[in-house]
Amino acid sequence: MASPQPPASKTAAQVQPCRYKTGKTLGAGSYSVVKECVHIESGRYYAAKVINKRLMQGREHMVRNEIAVLKKVSMGHRNILTLVDYFETMNNLYLVTDLALGGELFDRICRKGSYFESDAADLVRAVLSAVAYLHDHGIVHRDLKPENLLFRTPEDNADLLIADFGLSRIMDEEQFHVLTTTCGTPGYMAPEIFKKSGHGKPVDIWAIGVITYFLLCGYTPFDRDSNLEEMQAILEADYDYKPAEYWRGVSDTARTFIDRCLTVEPSRRMTAHEALSHPWIKQDATSAGADAASMETTEKKDLLPTVRKNFNARVKLHAAIDTIRAINQLRAGQGAAGKLMDGAKSREPGKGAPPIPAEARPGPEQMEGVEGTGQLDGDQRMEGVEGTRQLDGVTL
Numbered sequence: 001m002a003s004p005q006p007p008a009s010k011t012a013a014q015v016q017p018c019r020y021k022t023g024k025t026l027g028a029g030s031y032s033v034v035k036e037c038v039h040i041e042s043g044r045y046y047a048a049k050v051i052n053k054r055l056m057q058g059r060e061h062m063v064r065n066e067i068a069v070l071k072k073v074s075m076g077h078r079n080i081l082t083l084v085d086y087f088e089t090m091n092n093l094y095l096v097t098d099l100a101l102g103g104e105l106f107d108r109i110c111r112k113g114s115y116f117e118s119d120a121a122d123l124v125r126a127v128l129s130a131v132a133y134l135h136d137h138g139i140v141h142r143d144l145k146p147e148n149l150l151f152r153t154p155e156d157n158a159d160l161l162i163a164d165f166g167l168s169r170i171m172d173e174e175q176f177h178v179l180t181t182t183c184g185t186p187g188y189m190a191p192e193i194f195k196k197s198g199h200g201k202p203v204d205i206w207a208i209g210v211i212t213y214f215l216l217c218g219y220t221p222f223d224r225d226s227n228l229e230e231m232q233a234i235l236e237a238d239y240d241y242k243p244a245e246y247w248r249g250v251s252d253t254a255r256t257f258i259d260r261c262l263t264v265e266p267s268r269r270m271t272a273h274e275a276l277s278h279p280w281i282k283q284d285a286t287s288a289g290a291d292a293a294s295m296e297t298t299e300k301k302d303l304l305p306t307v308r309k310n311f312n313a314r315v316k317l318h319a320a321i322d323t324i325r326a327i328n329q330l331r332a333g334q335g336a337a338g339k340l341m342d343g344a345k346s347r348e349p350g351k352g353a354p355p356i357p358a359e360a361r362p363g364p365e366q367m368e369g370v371e372g373t374g375q376l377d378g379d380q381r382m383e384g385v386e387g388t389r390q391l392d393g394v395t396l
Contacts, residue, residue, distance in 0.1 A: 019085075020096065022048060031055035036099060046084050047100070051093040062166045063093055069139055069168040070097070076137075079130035081150075081163045102151025102158045106311060109215070115304035117254060118283060120215040125281050126160045127208060132272035134168075135201045142167040144207035145188045146214065171200060186227060187220045191235045191264050202266035205275060209261025213239070216254060216303065217246045218310030221262065237264045246310065249301030253280040
């Protein structure tokens with residue numbers, strides 16, 4: 001006689017029908033795809049980040065961190081992306097967030113009819129306000145860059161949102177209140193990250209300094225011919241405001257703000273709240289002292305032609321560099337690749353954006369499978385929608 005089965009755990013994640021239906025792909029990364037989705041009952045639109053669990057193996061902590069951070073700060077600040085829902089299936093993890101339809105920061109600027117220094121200050125003020133909120137809650141973002149700054153809607157007065165919290169950390173939960181792992185995007189990384197001497201909230205202020213420089217001229221302060229040269233420039237804060245013709249329309253107050261952010265010693269860098277009180281951010285001419293006249297003059301200069309020209313040139317240059325690197329890698333690997341390809345079927349990629357590799361796509365139970373009914377059956381059911389929302393054995 002078979003022994004009786006033990007009762008199911010009360011904390012086990014419940015299995016429920018899918019509540020979302022996906023639409024077009026908004027973007028793709030090395031281990032995830034972002035899709036537009038609609039909540040079936042309410043009809044509201046969101047963005048669903050579909051993360052391939054197999055590709056994330058060994059890096060599950062990044063997803064746990066992102067969820068933990070978003071849970072802590074969601075709905076708390078108008079300039080921070082809100083986490084609406086999260087759940088997992090056998091093959092994928094799903095993060096449902098606000099749908100930001102206004103585009104990335106710099107793409108939006110380049111589409112404007114005009115762009116002044118005061119516009120840049122307004123954008124930086126919004127980012128600083130959100131970063132101050134994060135820091136007040138013990139969170140450091142660690143990957144601030146224009147690509148992670150999105151507008152909520154296409155309207156001119158749309159909120160600017162900080163997104164992508166995959167590298168963020170809750171400092172209060174770190175044993176030594178200091179982080180040592182190398183992370184972020186090299187051109188926006190602070191010197192202490194490269195030194196591996198420990199880092200924290202000041203790295204976000206450094207990144208804001210780089211973003212501000214970028215917003216005022218269209219190129220980054222430490223852009224060099226190689227990664228090694230770029231890192232050395234960052235370690236020494238080796239930057240200037242040249243060529244001079246690109247900076248004639250920028251006030252000295254803006255430059256001092258950048259200098260206060262791009263200070264090598266973290267303890268001497270402004271905090272987020274100190275940066276919010278800086279004359280350039282407050283746009284208070286009387287507090288700018290001798291630079292008040294300079295601010296009044298530069299306010300009237302349209303920076304868009306210079307910024308757009310430099311940004312487009314930078315995009316083309318980096319695209320050319322990436323193409324050359326890809327060709328060199330292809331040539332170097334042709335011999336070995338030729339042997340591996342013997343007998344294999346050739347595949348012609350489609351036009352436009354490169355196809356997403358099969359291994360980077362969500363698993364077979366992906367949400368596209370429910371577009372007809374908005375429901376997953378049998379092995380395609382989504383676990384954790386209403387349960388404990390367990391993620392790799394860790395209850396969040």
